[in-house]
Amino acid sequence: MKKIQSVIDRIQPPEESGRLLAKRRLDRLTKPPGSLGRLESLAVWYVGATGKVPVPPLQKAIVVFAGDHGVTEEKVSAYPKAVTAQMVYNFLNGGAAINVLARQAGADVRVIDMGVDHDFGKRPGLVDRKIARGTRNMKFGYALSRRKALSAIAVGCELAEEEARRGTNLLGTGEMGIGNTTASSAITALLTGAPVGTVTGRGTGIDLPALRAKRAVIQEAIRVNRPNRHDPIDVLSKVGGFEIAGIVGLLLGAAAHRIPVVVDGFISTAAALIAVSLAPEVKEYLLSAHRSAEPGHRIALAKLGLRPLFDLEMRLGEGTGAALAMGWVESAVRILTEMATFDEAGVSGPEREK
Amino acid sequence: MKKIQSVIDRIQPPEESGRLLAKRRLDRLTKPPGSLGRLESLAVWYVGATGKVPVPPLQKAIVVFAGDHGVTEEKVSAYPKAVTAQMVYNFLNGGAAINVLARQAGADVRVIDMGVDHDFGKRPGLVDRKIARGTRNMKFGYALSRRKALSAIAVGCELAEEEARRGTNLLGTGEMGIGNTTASSAITALLTGAPVGTVTGRGTGIDLPALRAKRAVIQEAIRVNRPNRHDPIDVLSKVGGFEIAGIVGLLLGAAAHRIPVVVDGFISTAAALIAVSLAPEVKEYLLSAHRSAEPGHRIALAKLGLRPLFDLEMRLGEGTGAALAMGWVESAVRILTEMATFDEAGVSGPEREK
Numbered sequence: 001m002k003k004i005q006s007v008i009d010r011i012q013p014p015e016e017s018g019r020l021l022a023k024r025r026l027d028r029l030t031k032p033p034g035s036l037g038r039l040e041s042l043a044v045w046y047v048g049a050t051g052k053v054p055v056p057p058l059q060k061a062i063v064v065f066a067g068d069h070g071v072t073e074e075k076v077s078a079y080p081k082a083v084t085a086q087m088v089y090n091f092l093n094g095g096a097a098i099n100v101l102a103r104q105a106g107a108d109v110r111v112i113d114m115g116v117d118h119d120f121g122k123r124p125g126l127v128d129r130k131i132a133r134g135t136r137n138m139k140f141g142y143a144l145s146r147r148k149a150l151s152a153i154a155v156g157c158e159l160a161e162e163e164a165r166r167g168t169n170l171l172g173t174g175e176m177g178i179g180n181t182t183a184s185s186a187i188t189a190l191l192t193g194a195p196v197g198t199v200t201g202r203g204t205g206i207d208l209p210a211l212r213a214k215r216a217v218i219q220e221a222i223r224v225n226r227p228n229r230h231d232p233i234d235v236l237s238k239v240g241g242f243e244i245a246g247i248v249g250l251l252l253g254a255a256a257h258r259i260p261v262v263v264d265g266f267i268s269t270a271a272a273l274i275a276v277s278l279a280p281e282v283k284e285y286l287l288s289a290h291r292s293a294e295p296g297h298r299i300a301l302a303k304l305g306l307r308p309l310f311d312l313e314m315r316l317g318e319g320t321g322a323a324l325a326m327g328w329v330e331s332a333v334r335i336l337t338e339m340a341t342f343d344e345a346g347v348s349g350p351e352r353e354k
Numbered sequence: 355m356k357k358i359q360s361v362i363d364r365i366q367p368p369e370e371s372g373r374l375l376a377k378r379r380l381d382r383l384t385k386p387p388g389s390l391g392r393l394e395s396l397a398v399w400y401v402g403a404t405g406k407v408p409v410p411p412l413q414k415a416i417v418v419f420a421g422d423h424g425v426t427e428e429k430v431s432a433y434p435k436a437v438t439a440q441m442v443y444n445f446l447n448g449g450a451a452i453n454v455l456a457r458q459a460g461a462d463v464r465v466i467d468m469g470v471d472h473d474f475g476k477r478p479g480l481v482d483r484k485i486a487r488g489t490r491n492m493k494f495g496y497a498l499s500r501r502k503a504l505s506a507i508a509v510g511c512e513l514a515e516e517e518a519r520r521g522t523n524l525l526g527t528g529e530m531g532i533g534n535t536t537a538s539s540a541i542t543a544l545l546t547g548a549p550v551g552t553v554t555g556r557g558t559g560i561d562l563p564a565l566r567a568k569r570a571v572i573q574e575a576i577r578v579n580r581p582n583r584h585d586p587i588d589v590l591s592k593v594g595g596f597e598i599a600g601i602v603g604l605l606l607g608a609a610a611h612r613i614p615v616v617v618d619g620f621i622s623t624a625a626a627l628i629a630v631s632l633a634p635e636v637k638e639y640l641l642s643a644h645r646s647a648e649p650g651h652r653i654a655l656a657k658l659g660l661r662p663l664f665d666l667e668m669r670l671g672e673g674t675g676a677a678l679a680m681g682w683v684e685s686a687v688r689i690l691t692e693m694a695t696f697d698e699a700g701v702s703g704p705e706r707e708k
Contacts, residue, residue, distance in 0.1 A: 030444055031451055032432065032558040036674065037647065037667030078386065078704040086701040090384050095694025097385055103692075104685055204386040205704070293391065310664045312682075313391030320390070327681050328666075331458055338457075340449025347440040350432040350559070 001150055001233075004249070007157045008279045010256040014048035022047040028341040032350070038309065042287070042332035049260040049285050050169060055333050060107035060326050061163055062172035062319040063250055064091060064098060065156075067115035067242035068134030069179030070143065071221070076182045076214040078204045081134075084178045085118035087318075091176070092125045097316055098174055101323035105330070107172060109319075112159065114152055115144075115242030129155045135183075135241050138221035142238045143183065149237040149245050156249020157256075164257035171254050171261045172289075172326055173268040174319020175243045178204075181294060184270035186218045186239035188296040190229050191273040192303040196222070199296030203315075232277035240274075247271035252278065255285040262329065264322040265292035265314070269300040276304055289325035290314060355504055355587075358603070361511045362633045364610035368402035376401040382695040386704070392663065396641070396686035403614040403639050404523060409687050414461035414680050415517055416526035416673040417604055418445060418452060419510075421469035421596035422488030423533030424497065425575070430536045430568045432558045435488075438532045439472035441672075445530070446479045451670055452528055455677035459684070461526060463673075466513065468506055469498075469596030483509045489537075489595050492575035496592045497537065503591040503599050510603020511610075518611035525608050525615040526643075526680055527622040528673020529597045532558075535648060538624035540572045540593035542650040544583050545627040546657040550576070553650030557669075586631035594628075601625035606632065609639040616683065618676040619646035619668065623654040630658055643679035644668060 022044045027033045034040060047053060066088050072081040090096045091111045094103075102109045112127045113120060117134040120126055131152050135143035144152070163171060177183075181203035188199040200215045218239075225238035236245055248271045254261045263272050263286050275282045288306035291297055293315040301308060309325050342349055376398045381387045388394060401407060420442050426435040444450045445465045448457075456463045466481045467474060471488040474480055485506050489497035498506070517525060531537075535557035542553040554569045572593075579592035590599055602625045608615045617626050617640050629636045642660040645651055647669040655662060663679050696703055 029451075030441065030449065031670050035558070035668065035670040036451060037669065039666055039668065080702050080705050083702050086699065087384065090694060090699040090701060093694070093699065095384065095692075095699050097383075097390060097689060097693055100688050100692045101685055104681075104688055204389070309666070312393055312663070314389065314393065315391065316385050316389040324682065324685060327458075328678065331455055331678060334454050334458055335451060338449075338454045339451055340444060340447070345440065345444045345447065345449050347444060348434050348437050351434050 003154050004150065004157060007252050007256045011279050011281050013281055014284045015051035018051045018053055019044050019048035021053050022336060025336060029339040030342055030345050030347045036335060039332045039335060042329055043336045045287065046260055046329060046333055050258055055337055056169065058170050058330050058333060059168050060105060060170045061110055061168045062098065062102050062107050062174050062322055063110045063112060063159060064174035064176060064319055065112045065114050065243035065246035066176040068117040069177055069183060069241055070135045070137035071139060071182050071217060072179040073137050074139055074217045075210060076217055077178045078206050079178050081117065081178050084176055085116050087176050088116060092123055096318060097320050098318035098323060101320050105323045105326045107323060107326055112246060114246045131242055138239050139217050140224065142225055143240055144237050144242065146233060146237045149233055149240065152242050152245030153249035156246040157253035160250050160253025160257055164259060169259060170326060170329055171259050172319050172322030173247050173250060173261060173264050174322060175247060175267045175317055177241055177243045180241055180243065180267050182214055182218060183239055183241045183244060184267045185296050186221060187235055187270040187273060188300045190227055190235045191277060192299050194299045199299055201294040201296060232274040236274050244271045248275045251275035251282055255282040260285055260287065262287050262289050262322040262325045264289055264319045265317055266294040266297040267317055269297055272304055273300055287325065290321035357508050358504060358511060361606050361610045365633050365635050367635055368638045369405035372405045372407055373398050373402035375407050376690060379690060383693040384696055384699050384701045390689060393686045393689060396683055397690045399641065400614055400683060400687055404612055409691055410523065412524050412684050412687060413522050414459060414524045415464055415522045416452065416456050416461050416528050416676055417464045417466060417513060418528035418530060418673055419466045419468045419597035419600035420530040422471040423531055423537060423595055424489045424491035425493060425536050425571060426533040427491050428493055428571045429564060430571055431532045432560050433532050435471065435532050438530055439470050441530050442470060446477055450672060451674050452672035452677060455674055459677045459680045461677060461680055466600060468600045485596055492593050493571050494578065496579055497594055498591050498596065500587060500591045503587055503594065506596050506599030507603035510600040511607035514604050514607025514611055518613060523613060524680060524683055525613050526673050526676030527601050527604060527615060527618050528676060529601060529621045529671055531595055531597045534595055534597065534621050536568055536572060537593055537595045537598060538621045539650050540575060541589055541624040541627060542654045544581055544589045545631060546653050548653045553653055555648040555650060586628040590628050598625045602629045605629035605636055609636040614639055614641065616641045616643050616676040616679045618643055618673045619671050620648040620651040621671055623651055626658060627654055641679065644675035
C-alpha cells in the first residue's frame with residue numbers, strides 16, 4: 001500500500017489556467033462559439049489534464065489487461081475460460097477488434113498478462129506481469145488476497161509510469177477476462193449500493209436461466225465474503241479480478257503523471273469506481289468513452305458523474321469503445337491546434353446589436 | 355427535370371445478398387455475435403449499399419456546397435451574409451473545422467460554389483457551379499425559380515457522377531450558407547407537417563427576439579409562397595437554397611451510383627427530406643451522422659426514419675458531423691475486413707448447453 005499511497009499523493013487537480021487558455025482559443029476559432037458542442041469540452045478537458053500548451057502531437061496507447069476468474073466454474077459466461085488465453089494470442093497476432101480499431105486510431109496496444117490461467121512462455125509483445133493463474137471462485141471466499149490485489153494495482157501504477165517515460169499523452173483502458181462482468185457487477189453493486197439484480201446483465205450473451213444463476217452467484221459471493229463497502233481494496237480483493245486491479249493502478253498512475261485516460265466500458269468503469277474511491281481527483285483525468293449495453297454500466301457512470309460520449313450498443317470490451325473515443329479526443333485537440341482564428345482567416349464575427 | 359428523372363430511374367434498392375454476406379462474416383469474427391452493436395449494422399449497411407464484396411479500401415470525400423440567402427436581409431442570422439464567402443476562402447485555405455476533421459478522417463473536401471454572392475474569380479480548389487448570386491428573400495416571393503432549383507439539383511447529380519468516376523466509395527454532405535437554417539426550418543415544417551415554431555432554432559446563436567423574428571419570417575414566407583407540400587421541388591424552390599438543392603442532387607446521384615452517403619446535420623437532413631420525397635429508395639443509401647442541437651433536426655430525422663449515430667450537441671454544419679461519422683464507417687468496414695475469424699484465430703465459440 002505504501003507504493004500505491006505515494007502514487008495517490010502525487011495526484012493534483014487539473015490546471016485551471018490550461019482550461020482557460022483552451023476555452024479562449026476555442027472562442028477565437030472560425031465557428032460560432034460553442035458550435036462544436038462536446039468536442040470543445042473534450043479539448044478543454046484534455047488541456048486541463050495535461051496542463052501543456054501548446055498541445056504536443058498525441059501519442060496514444062491502449063493498455064489491455066488480461067486475467068482469469070475462478071467464478072467461471074459457476075457457468076456465468078457463454079464462453080469457456082480458455083477463451084481468455086486464446087484471445088490474448090489473438091491480440092498478439094493483431095486479429096482482434098481492439099487491434100483493428102487501435103490501428104485506425106493510431107494507438108499502440110499493450111497486452112498485459114495480469115493473471116491468465118495459461119503458460120504463454122516468452123511471447124513477443126506480451127508483457128508478463130502474471131500474479132497468479134486466475135482468481136479463486138468468489139462464491140466460496142475471496143477472489144484474490146488483499147496482498148495480491150495491492151500487487152496488481154502496483155503493476156498498473158508502474159505501467160502508467162512507463163507510459164509517462166515513453167511520452168504517451170493519451171491512454172485508453174482495455175481488458176480481457178472470461179467471467180469479468182460477474183466481478184464488475186459485484187463491484188458496482190457494492191460501490192454504488194444498487195441491487196445486484198439491476199447491475200447484472202448478460203455479458204457475452206447468456207440466456208435468462210444463466211443470468212439468474214449469475215445473479216445468485218454474486219449474491220452468494222457478497223454474503224460469504226462480506227466485503228466492506230467503505231474499503232475499495234477490500235471490495236476489489238473479495239469480488240474483483242487481476243485485470244480489474246491492473247486498470248485501477250493504471251488510472252491512479254495516469255492521474256499522477258497527468259496523462260488523460262479514456263475509460264472503456266463496464267469493466268473499466270468498475271475499476272474507475274475503485275480508483276476514484278481511493279483518490280477522488282482521479283475523476284478529472286477520466287473520459288467515459290461510451291455507454292455499453294451492460295445494465296450496470298449506466299449505474300456506475302452515474303455514481304462517478306461521468307457522461308459517456310456515445311452509445312453504439314457495444315458490449316465487447318477489450319478497449320474497443322476507448323479506441324473509438326480516442327479518435328474524437330484527437331479531433332478535439334486538432335480543432336484547437338489546426339483551425340484558423342477569425343483574425344487569421346479574415347472572417348467577420350457575429351453582428352453586434354446597434 | 356428529364357436529367358434528374360433519369361438519375362432517379364437508375365436508383366435500385368441495396369443488395370440483400372451483400373447484406374447477408376456481411377452479416378455471416380460478422381458472426382464468424384472473434385467476438386460474441388452482435389457485441390459491436392451499431393458498428394456491425396454500419397458494416398452491413400455499407401456492404402448492402404455498394405454491393406461489393408470484398409470491400410475495397412475506402413475513398414472518402416465530403417462535398418461542401420455553398421450558397422447565399424436573400425432572407426438574411428431579415429436579420430435571421432447572428433452573422434453577416436459576407437461570412438459565407440469568407441468561409442469559402444477559409445475552406446480553400448484549409449483552416450475551417452471541416453478541413454481539420456476531414457484531414458483526420460482521410461477524406462477529401464470539395465468546395466462547390468452553388469450560389470455565393472461574391473465573385474471568387476479563378477481559385478484553385480474551388481468548383482465554380484454558381485447558378486446565381488444567392489437566393490431572393492423568401493419573405494416576398496420564391497427564393498429560387500423552379501428552373502434554377504432543377505439546375506442546382508442537376509449539378510449535385512453531376513458531382514455524384516464525377517465522384518463515381520473517381521472511385522469515391524463513401525460520400526459526406528456539407529454546406530455553408532448564412533441564413534440556411536431558416537430555409538431548412540421552412541422545408542422541414544412543410545415536409546413533416548410540424549409547426550414552424552417547433553422546427554426553428556437559434557442557428558449560429560441568435561437571441562430570443564431574433565428567434566421570434568426568424569419564426570415570423572418563415573411563417574410569412576409560407577403564407578406568401580403557398581408551397582405545395584406534395585411537390586418537393588416546389589418547396590425547394592419557394593423556401594430553399596442553392597446549396598440545399600446541390601445536396602439533394604448529390605444524394606440522388608450517389609444512390610444511383612450506389613455510393614453510401616453520410617448525411618451531416620440539420621441542413622443536409624432537410625435536403626434529404628426532399629431527395630427521399632423524390633425517390634424513397636435513396637434512404638437506404640443514407641446514414642445520419644449525428645443529431646445536431648437544432649430542434650428541427652430531430653423532427654426531420656424522425657420523418658425519414660433515420661437514427662443518428664451520435665449526439666455531441668454540435669451545430670456547426672460544414673459537414674463536421676459527417677467527417678466524424680465517416681471515421682466510424684471506416685471502423686465498421688475494417689472490422690469486417692481485418693478481424694480474424696474464430697477458425698483463423700483458434701478461439702473457442704460459445705459453450706453449447708448439453
